[in-house]
Amino acid sequence: MTHNLAPFAFHTERRLVVLTGRKARNLEELLAHLGEVSGSSIFYHTHHQYLAHHFETPVFHSDFSRWASLALLEEALAEKLAAIDLLAFSSIRQLREAIIATIGPYAKGNGRRQECMPGQEFHFSESKSFVMPSGIVAADIPDFFAKLPGVANTSIYFHFFEARLRLGRETNDFSAWLAYRGAEDLARAIDRLNPYRMSLDELRDRIARLGP
Amino acid sequence: MAVTLADYEKVVGPEVMDEIRTLAGYVRHKSLQNINSTPVGGGVAEILTRMIPLLRELGVDATWDVIKGNEAFYAVTKAFHNALHGHPETITPKMLEVFRENTAMNLEEMKLEGDVLFIHDPQPAGLIDKKPTIGRQWIWRCHIDVSNPDPAVWEFLRPWVERYDAAVFSMPDFAREMPIPQFRIAPSIDPLSDKNRDLEPEVVRGVLERFGIDPERPVLTQISRFDRLKDPLGVIESYRMVRRHCDCQLVLAGGGADDDPEGAEVLREVEEAAAKDPDIHVLLLPPFSDLEINALVRGSTIVFQKSIREGFGLTVSEGLWKGKPVIGGAVGGIRLQIINGVTGFLIHSPEGAANRAVELLSNPELCRKLGENGQRYVRENFLITRHVKDYLLLMLALDHPGERVVRLAGI
Known part of the structure; x- marks a missing residue:
């Protein structure tokens, strides 16, 4: 059996936040926009907190959850939105549908039209990403694991979060490359890590510990 | 250079x-x-x-x-x-x-x-x-x-x-x-500008003493124009509540503008409200007072930005960068700079500001922790x-x- 011997080039990602000018004051308005905004916007509001530094573990990573809790005081909805398993989706379309399906009945069912206070509106944003080589290249599998500790969080984020869901790849880039190299067990072990349940530092450490 | x-x-x-x-x-x-x-x-x-x-x-x-x-x-x-x-x-x-x-x-x-x-x-x-x-x-x-x-x-x-x-x-x-x-x-903000760069402790002390502020006692400071939207009278109200519990001084410092009649009126009201209290220092600073502002913030225990309305309010980041806990009105960009309870406190009333100030003055370790977090947060974001x-x-x-x-x- 032959394997692809291409090296792994770690990439990194920089981003600008794009403002859509769309805002919501209540769940009905949120739902209307959710059906129309770009997939990039859905990805941004469900993922950007994972890249940010946090002094404490955030109560909610999703902007939709946080807004439901803080601006609308809809705690149960916030919890339901936070419980959406991001790993279960292989496309933003599915994720968007799950969010809408969670909010929809809630908005109709509770019989009231809770409005946020002025100044607390939900502002839809998205990101414009710039992907560039980080300059770190792993020639082979041992080299990959040797270099991993020196790879920046933005790089880990790109190869794990962006690559899988936003760029529509089946798995994270590390697992895909290791599988090409014939290290299927390693690839599967990394694929089984849940990046939504740990910080980027922890994720890098966990991957590094799986190495040969 | x-x-x-x-x-x-x-x-x-x-x-x-x-x-x-x-x-x-x-x-x-x-x-x-x-x-x-x-x-x-x-x-x-x-x-x-x-x-x-x-x-x-x-x-x-x-x-x-x-x-x-x-x-x-x-x-x-x-x-x-x-x-x-x-x-x-x-x-x-x-x-x-x-x-x-x-x-x-x-x-x-x-x-x-x-x-x-x-x-x-x-x-x-x-x-x-x-x-x-x-x-x-x-x-x-x-x-x-x-x-x-x-x-x-x-x-x-x-x-x-x-x-x-x-x-x-x-x-x-x-x-x-x-x-x-x-x-x-x-x-x-620019960390190397006169308004934000590191200052020797004796420079800070010198500026405080020049303005008649006691460097040995706690200082609450708000740096802002004399503008109703910055609520300087609300800050004085908070200070008076704090004084019932803790010793402290208050500094309200800002520039004036000759072409701003409302600013002059607000300044007069502030001076009137402060007149009988020697521990309230109302400082109308001339242009190019960046070093003095820097020293006043560095010499403070707590920084206030008790705005009622605010664009972005970079004075918050200027305070956080100097390792000070900041108590700010929960408006405009202040909400992006203060993580409530982590880099400072967001408040909605003079009472809220006073409560938080008393909490901080009673707990130097909390002041230090918020200040440390604030500096890191500004380094990463502002x-x-x-x-x-x-x-x-x-x-x-x-x-x-x-x-x-x-x-x-x-x-």
Whole structure:
């Protein structure tokens, strides 16, 4: 059996936040926009907190959850939105549908039209990403694991979060490359890590510990 | 001595500077011409003064020009500024005509030479009329709060704004539904400016003593214009509540403006409210008092920014950067800078501010922890180096319109 011997080039990602000018004051308005905004916007509001530094573990990573809790005081909805398993989706379309399906009945069912206070509106944003080589290249599998500790969080984020869901790849880039190299067990072990349940530092450490 | 990239590297570390140098490599072939309405005074001039040399050192041909305008024009643009902030102003057809005439004069006289034209705020917005003739890439950078603008002024400006290639706002709340791309870029502070650089303890002490402030006792400070929206009387009210529990002094310091009759009235009310208390120091500082402001904040125990309405409120970051816990009104950009309970406290009333101040004065360890967090948070989010990085990305973004993911080759 032959394997692809291409090296792994770690990439990194920089981003600008794009403002859509769309805002919501209540769940009905949120739902209307959710059906129309770009997939990039859905990805941004469900993922950007994972890249940010946090002094404490955030109560909610999703902007939709946080807004439901803080601006609308809809705690149960916030919890339901936070419980959406991001790993279960292989496309933003599915994720968007799950969010809408969670909010929809809630908005109709509770019989009231809770409005946020002025100044607390939900502002839809998205990101414009710039992907560039980080300059770190792993020639082979041992080299990959040797270099991993020196790879920046933005790089880990790109190869794990962006690559899988936003760029529509089946798995994270590390697992895909290791599988090409014939290290299927390693690839599967990394694929089984849940990046939504740990910080980027922890994720890098966990991957590094799986190495040969 | 001129500040260099190497000086910033000592503050933010080599990784941040390497990233900025890499990004500069992608846009170095383009020149960047900034245009605003004033060479000194105000936040825009302050940031451009520091940013242009940095961009040039990075190899980006950045320049800065200022439009011309007479007194009548600036009276109109001041009214526009207030109206865009949502204050009631009477805008007459004559005022719109003055704006158009001044724009026409600058279109005639200004040399628009940059590959990228970075137009700051409404005053020079009409320069976009040159786009059909000269092409180029145009960015409108709006530094002011246009979340609730007077429709008359916004609708007057909108046809110009919508012809730019992109607009930039400081906060999501300021964005409008428009057919052009809009980016969020937060403003920043310069850690090496006189207002923010490290000071020797004896310099801080000297300034406090010069103003009659006791360096041995706790100090609460608010640095702001004497403006009702900054609620200086509410700060005095909070201070009086704090004094029932803890010993402390209060400093209210800010610049004055001769052309601001309301400011003079607010100052008089503040002085009246403070008159019988020798521990309240109302300081009307002359222009160019940055070092004094720096020392006053560094000599404080707690910084207040008890605004009722605020654009971005960079005085919060200036306090946090000096390792001070900041108690701020939960409005505008203050909400982006204070993580409640982590870098400071967000409050909604004089009582709330007083409660938090008593809590902090009783717990020096909490003060230290919030201050430490605040400094880190500002380092990551609100320093000029992040601002430079965002502007470089913006220049890059103009070359890739409509692309959500831009793939760049190594350089």
